[in-house]
Amino acid sequence: MKMSGVKDRTGYQMLHYCLAHLAYHFSRQLPRRNRTKLQVLLVLLVTVFLFPQMFVLARPRSSRYCDQPLLYNLTTFIIFTFIMTGFTFLLTLMDPVPRELKVAFHAFGVGSFLQGIITTAFTIAAPECVNTTPELYHLSLVLSVLSMLATVFVILLIPFWLVNSVYRGMLLNTGSQAGICHRPVADCPCLWYFEN
Template identity: 70%
Template sequence: MLHYCLAHLAYHFSRQLPKRSRAKFEILVLLLVTFLLLLLPQIFVLLRPKSSRYCGQPLLVNLTSFIIFTFIMTGFTVILTLMDPIPNEVKVAFHVYGVGSFAQGIATTAFTVPASQCANTTPELYYLSLVLSVLSVLATVFVGFLIPFWLADVFNKGMVSNHRSRAGVCQKPVANCSYLWHV
């Protein structure tokens, strides 16, 4: 769920900027978040000689799939931040990707929890998997907290926050940061 959450937040943060500044924001997001914070550590650990040692859990395979999800996240981030309006097909594909990202987060956590013995044989791989597991769980909790609000807004438009009439259950809490809850 980490990849889905990051792309979703980038989309809504970009919508707070004027259209002419979105390309600059996109470059900043791609350079900082995708490459420096996510992709560079993953590729570094993948290329370490210690990472290919034996580990009782398939952490190396999981890291490879995590890298693939990071590349897909990069593509969705570019598409979502630069397109206006977003076609429904892209929205559906993105939410299906979110389900896959959720499954990836569960797999990462499930493989990392019983892999404490891997801290001795493949320390970088184990600790990166541990960090990615914690971040995935935090992102899942965040999105899980927001899902009831998203569903309420889908079934009863304007109930959660109606910006035009400045009404709704969450109008005051999200008046300055509406991009956090909106789908």
């Protein structure tokens, strides 16, 4: 029996990468001794983030027939949420962040991006699922839109990350408070990149 969870699961994946990335950079704005408060806040946010997914997964109507495997996708999405939570806690606790963890996190981002494309494709292909599995379809639709927004955000930042990695400090050098982009992002360097 095909399930309709796959769509919303995929769309949310790039969102997972974006949320963990933003949490990392926002944690760097806080003094090390105050990051415990951020950890408590993250637990609350993850709980709020997981609740709709678990609610829809537990709904009896979610297991009804749908042309697209949305329910399987939702299960995958929940697994990615737990992986995102692990990355978020590691990235906010470690200072400095080991290179291996950065590489693993960016690999997770690539997987999230691919999952987002698949979710969006499943959601577009399953308009009839709104009649059989409405909660699952609507969650999939919301997650697809959020994923697309997160993907656009990350894609807009990629050229800046690349230029700054090739020409260290040209765009943003937080240590010397210099660079072309220093003034526009002086209040929020958290949007940029993983510092060495």
